[in-house]
Amino acid sequence: MAESYLTIKNRSEGLYKEKGSKFLSFAIPVSHIEEIKDILKDYRKEFYDARHVCYAYMLGADRDEFRANDDGEPSGTAGRPILGQINSRNLTNILVIVVRYFGGILLGTGGLIVAYKQAAADALDHAEIEERQVECAHKIHFDYPQMNDVMRVLKEENASITDTQYTDGCTVYFE
Structure with missing residues (x-):
């Protein structure tokens, strides 16, 4: 079992724009699945007019509980790139949500992967990362x-x- 882990100190936000679509991103420190469910419900209510509310999370000091969700985007184009950004920073106890407002121009699978990756990266770039003891x-x-x-x-x-x-x-x- 890990003796310490990396997580974010506070909520942070990011933004990515591509061909008229806006990708609002949010990195949120979390500690258990029930908390994640409540946060997702709140964000879906707040951004009820968005086309997609995609997310990924990682829980546990050993980073053994995780999920990526595409929320109707083509398989693997949203949740997986978001989770990839969490993994690239070796973070845990974190939820990253990316809200997409469609701009009228299709981005294609490659464009979606880049957009969700960049949006998640922007939120994480604005986050203060800290090491915590287990x-x-x-x-x-x-x-x-x-x-x-x-x-x-x-x-x-x-x-x-x-x-x-x-x-x-x-x-x-x-x-």
Whole structure:
């Protein structure tokens, strides 16, 4: 298992234009798949009028959980080039989203690959990369009436809470 990993410190943005199409790119630090799903849902709502919302992510200090999504673009022309930019910088715990507004001129598969690659690269070029030490991350799921007891124990143990979710129960992520 890796002792440290590279990730980005804060969100960053990029832009690439080609033949009237605009590619807005966003690099976002993330820590788990549920967070990624929520972020993607928010971006799809915000950019509801965009033709495509493509993305790639990499999770885990060992970089063993990843996905690339073309969102209707020809297979391998969007998600894979985005993931390639994440890999070229050896980053993890990151989500890169590229939103495409179609400009009326088809770019072809080669043009799409270059455009998504350049858009992702621009967002990553604007990001501050940092090295982090691996900490042991945990998740606990419990019923709402147990909230006070769980939070008290976590505080007593000096645990760092990284996220909380309230759905059919409570889920707390901590290190």
